[in-house]
Amino acid sequence: MSSVIICYSAHMGNTLKVARVIGEVLGAEIYKPGELDPREAVKKYQLIGLGSGIYYGRHHPSIITFAERFPEARDRYVFIFSTSGLPKIPVLHNYHKPLITILSRKGFRLVGEFSCRGYNLHGALRLIGGMNKGRPNAEDLERARRFAENILRRLA
Incomplete structure (x- = not known):
């Protein structure tokens, strides 16, 4: 199955580490949002x-905009992933929900979600050495690998 990952990763490169592991398993090409047209x-x-990383409770605006520019795609599959300073707790803050809403309106079939902690040096955290130093770690990346393998099994 032809696969692509659109990934916005800044600052520490946390999300790109995850994207590379998932991409390796899926045989996916990886692009930044501005490098590929959503229609293509x-x-x-x-x-x-x-x-992308999570910024104030949401994916980076470039990922949201990319998703909004998709045409309808009833025969296409999508997965979502993120890194964040805080854990994803759906009852309190479901980071992926805004993106899922956009994609479901476009007709995409969601096949999975993945999230893990990422090293965060944003704002005042820099003064104390940040939070989640060393994340994503080997365990996080192994979870990302298993996530991608599950997608392959689901779509086989």
Whole structure:
């Protein structure tokens, strides 16, 4: 199955580490949001992954905008991933929900979500050495690998 990952990763490169592991398993190409047109992505790829760090409770605006520019895609699959300073607790703050809402309106079939902690030096955290130093770690990346393997099994 042709696969692509659209990933916005800044500062520490946390999300790109996760994208590379998932991409290796799926055989996916990896692009930044501005490097691929959303309409072309839907034409060329059957499975599309979207990921970024979490900024104030949401994916990076470039990922949200990319998703909003997708045409309808009833026969395409999508997965979402993120890294964040805080854990994803759906009852309190479901980081992925805004993106899922956009994608479901476009007709994409969601095949999975992945999130893990990422090293965060934002704002005042820099003064104390940040939070989640060393994350994503080997365990996080192994979880990302298993996540991608599960997607392959689901779509086989």
